Amino acid sequence: MPDNQTILLKSRPSGKPTLANFDLTTTEIGTPGDGEVLLRSVYVSVDPYLRGRMSDAPSYVPPFEVGKPISSGIIAEVIESKSDRFQKGDYVSGSLEWKERQVAKAKGLQQVDPGKAPLSAYLGVLGMTGLTAYLGLTEIGKPKSGETLVVSGAAGAVGSVVGQIGKILGLRVVGIAGTDEKVDMLTSEFGFDAGINYNTTEDMSAAIGAACPDGVDVYFDNVGGDISDAVLFHINKFSRTINCGAIAVYNSKELPRSVSVRPFLVKNSALMQGFIVSNYADKFPDGVRQLAQWLQEGKITHKETVREGFDTIPQAFLDLFDGKNTGKMVVNVKK
Amino acid sequence: MPDNQTILLKSRPSGKPTLANFDLTTTEIGTPGDGEVLLRSVYVSVDPYLRGRMSDAPSYVPPFEVGKPISSGIIAEVIESKSDRFQKGDYVSGSLEWKERQVAKAKGLQQVDPGKAPLSAYLGVLGMTGLTAYLGLTEIGKPKSGETLVVSGAAGAVGSVVGQIGKILGLRVVGIAGTDEKVDMLTSEFGFDAGINYNTTEDMSAAIGAACPDGVDVYFDNVGGDISDAVLFHINKFSRTINCGAIAVYNSKELPRSVSVRPFLVKNSALMQGFIVSNYADKFPDGVRQLAQWLQEGKITHKETVREGFDTIPQAFLDLFDGKNTGKMVVNVKK
Known part of the structure; x- marks a missing residue:
C-alpha cells in the first residue's frame, strides 16, 4: 500500500x-x-x-x-x-x-x-466562493442598478467575483487590494470601475471618497480592519455592509478595536450584517445555475x-x- | 404685547x-x-x-x-x-x-x-418616543417569543417603553441603566426581568452573561458606547441590534472607538441596523393605535x-x- x-x-x-x-x-x-x-x-x-x-x-x-x-x-x-x-x-x-x-x-x-x-x-466561482459572492451581495447587499459598491479583498477569491457580479447588476464598482498588480487586474480583467492599493495609499478615506463621488451604498467587506474604518466615512443613508470576512483581524492576539460604527449606523440608517454562505443552503441550486450561466456567457472571469x-x-x-x-x-x- | x-x-x-x-x-x-x-x-x-x-x-x-x-x-x-x-x-x-x-x-x-x-x-409613549420603541423593536429587532432582549438606556424615554413591549411580546428582558433607583424601577415598575447598574458593575460583560443565560437575541441600543461593547460578547447567532442612539458618544470630541464589531457579526451572522423613526412614517398610524391600546389596557406604564x-x-x-x-x-x- x-x-x-x-x-x-x-x-x-x-x-x-x-x-x-x-x-x-x-x-x-x-x-x-x-x-x-x-x-x-x-x-x-x-x-x-x-x-x-x-x-x-x-x-x-x-x-x-x-x-x-x-x-x-x-x-x-x-x-x-x-x-x-x-x-x-x-x-x-x-x-x-x-x-x-x-x-x-x-x-x-x-x-x-x-x-x-x-x-x-x-x-x-461554481462552489462556495461564487455562492458566497452571489448570495452575500444579493441577499444582504440588495443592490440597485446605479448604486456604488465597494469591495475589500477585491482581488481575492470572493471579492473578484463580487465585483464582476456588481458590474453585471449595473453598479459602479470600486475594489480595494494590496498590490499595484492586483489593482490593475481589478480594472483590466474583472471590469471594476476603479481600484485602490491600500499599501501605497496614504489617506484611504480620501481615496475612497474620490473613487465614490456619490458615496457608498453597498460595502462587501472581506477584511474587517482599518480599510473598513475608512469606508465607514463614506457610507450613504440606507447603505448595506456585508460582513463576509475579517481576514485583517483573524490572527489578532488582542481583541481588535476600530472606529465605532454605531454613530455612523444611527446617522445613516445603515445596515451591517454578518454573512455565512451555509445559512443560505436553500438558495444554492439557483445560485449555481446563475453563476454557471454567467460563466458560460463569458460575463464572469x-x-x-x-x-x-x-x-x-x-x-x-x-x-x-x-x-x-x-x-x-x-x-x-x-x- | x-x-x-x-x-x-x-x-x-x-x-x-x-x-x-x-x-x-x-x-x-x-x-x-x-x-x-x-x-x-x-x-x-x-x-x-x-x-x-x-x-x-x-x-x-x-x-x-x-x-x-x-x-x-x-x-x-x-x-x-x-x-x-x-x-x-x-x-x-x-x-x-x-x-x-x-x-x-x-x-x-x-x-x-x-x-x-x-x-x-x-x-x-403616544409620540415619537413610543413609535421609536415600537417600530425599532418590531421592524429591525423582529423579536420572537422566548428570545432575550437587552435594552441600554433602559430607564430612559425610549428604553422603558422598549422593555415593556418586549414583555408583552413574550421576551426575557434585561435592562441597563445608571443608578440603583432606575434599575429597581426597571423590574418593579416596567416589568423587566433583570436590570444592571453600569455605574456600580465592575465587569459588565460578566453581568450581562449572568443576566442572559441563553445569550442575547435582540439588543436595543440607545447608548452606543462601552456598554454596547460588553453586550457584543453575548450576542447569539442571527442576533439583531437596533442602533437607535449613541448618547454615550454624541458629545465626544474625538472619533469614538470601540471593540470591532466586525468579527462578531461574521461569526454570528448577526445584524446591526441604524434606526430613525422618520423612515417608518407609513407605519405611524398603526403604531399609535397599538400603543394607545396597550396604554389603555394598562400594559404599558x-x-x-x-x-x-x-x-x-x-x-x-x-x-x-x-x-x-x-x-x-x-x-x-x-x-
Whole structure:
C-alpha cells in the first residue's frame, strides 16, 4: 500500500499560523463499506475561514481537533464505489480531509462535471466562493442598478467575483487590494470601475471618497480592519455592509478595536450584517445555475492561483494572509 | 404685547453642550395668516437627538442655525385659528420652535385629545418616543417569543417603553441603566426581568452573561458606547441590534472607538441596523393605535420626568446626558 499523505492539526496557533501548526504524516487509506466511496483528492481549497476552525473558540463551525486531519472543500476522483450514486471515474465535491486518498460517505458529496467547467472552478466561482459572492451581495447587499459598491479583498477569491457580479447588476464598482498588480487586474480583467492599493495609499478615506463621488451604498467587506474604518466615512443613508470576512483581524492576539460604527449606523440608517454562505443552503441550486450561466456567457472571469503538490497545502493557506493569491487559491494534489 | 420668551441656538457646542450654547431672549409673536394658527406652548420635548442638530455636521436632520430658535416636539394649545382644521381651545402636536407663543402653519400639526391620554403622553409613549420603541423593536429587532432582549438606556424615554413591549411580546428582558433607583424601577415598575447598574458593575460583560443565560437575541441600543461593547460578547447567532442612539458618544470630541464589531457579526451572522423613526412614517398610524391600546389596557406604564418653566428647557436638555431623567423628559411651560 502506498504512503497516503495526510495533514493534521499539530497545534492551535496563537496569532498568525505557521507551518509548525501542521503535521504532514501518512495514514491508512481504509476500504469503503456500503454507501461509501474511495476517493483520490485532485484539488484542495484553502480559505481564510479555516483559521477560525484552528482555534477552539466557539464559532459557526466546530473547531478542528488537534492531532486529527484538517478538512476543507476538495474535488476528488472516485477510485472505487460502494454507492449507487457514483461510479469509478466520477468527480465529486465535498468537505473532505486533507488526505491524498480517503474513504468517505457518498451522502454529502456532489457530482461535478469536468466537461462543463474546469474542475477547480467547482471550488471557486461554481462552489462556495461564487455562492458566497452571489448570495452575500444579493441577499444582504440588495443592490440597485446605479448604486456604488465597494469591495475589500477585491482581488481575492470572493471579492473578484463580487465585483464582476456588481458590474453585471449595473453598479459602479470600486475594489480595494494590496498590490499595484492586483489593482490593475481589478480594472483590466474583472471590469471594476476603479481600484485602490491600500499599501501605497496614504489617506484611504480620501481615496475612497474620490473613487465614490456619490458615496457608498453597498460595502462587501472581506477584511474587517482599518480599510473598513475608512469606508465607514463614506457610507450613504440606507447603505448595506456585508460582513463576509475579517481576514485583517483573524490572527489578532488582542481583541481588535476600530472606529465605532454605531454613530455612523444611527446617522445613516445603515445596515451591517454578518454573512455565512451555509445559512443560505436553500438558495444554492439557483445560485449555481446563475453563476454557471454567467460563466458560460463569458460575463464572469474565473481567476485562480494554483499551487502544485500535496505538501504545499499549509503554505498555500498561510499565503492567503499575506495576500499572495489572486482569485481563488487551490492546490492541485493529483499525482 | 407680553414678552414672548424664546430660546435660540447661541453657539455650536464642542463636546458636551452647556447653558452658554443657548440664548434666552424674547421675540415678536406675530399674527396668524390664512391657514395658520396662533399657538401657546404647553409641553416641550427635549431629546438626545437634538445634540446632532446643534452641530453643523451633515446628519439625517438639518442642523439648527446659530441665532435662530431651536425646535423640537411640542404640545400646544390653539389660541387663535385661521385654519379650518383647528378651533380655539384645540390641542396640537408638532415640530415647533422653543417659544412661549408662535404662529405656525396648520399643515404639519396633529390634533391630540387630552381626554384620551395626558397631554404629555403625546410627546412620549403616544409620540415619537413610543413609535421609536415600537417600530425599532418590531421592524429591525423582529423579536420572537422566548428570545432575550437587552435594552441600554433602559430607564430612559425610549428604553422603558422598549422593555415593556418586549414583555408583552413574550421576551426575557434585561435592562441597563445608571443608578440603583432606575434599575429597581426597571423590574418593579416596567416589568423587566433583570436590570444592571453600569455605574456600580465592575465587569459588565460578566453581568450581562449572568443576566442572559441563553445569550442575547435582540439588543436595543440607545447608548452606543462601552456598554454596547460588553453586550457584543453575548450576542447569539442571527442576533439583531437596533442602533437607535449613541448618547454615550454624541458629545465626544474625538472619533469614538470601540471593540470591532466586525468579527462578531461574521461569526454570528448577526445584524446591526441604524434606526430613525422618520423612515417608518407609513407605519405611524398603526403604531399609535397599538400603543394607545396597550396604554389603555394598562400594559404599558407611562413614565416621565416633568420640569416646570420655559426657562428650564436648556437645563432639562443638558440633564439628559447625565441621565437625570426617568422615562420621557418634558418641560411644562404653560404659565
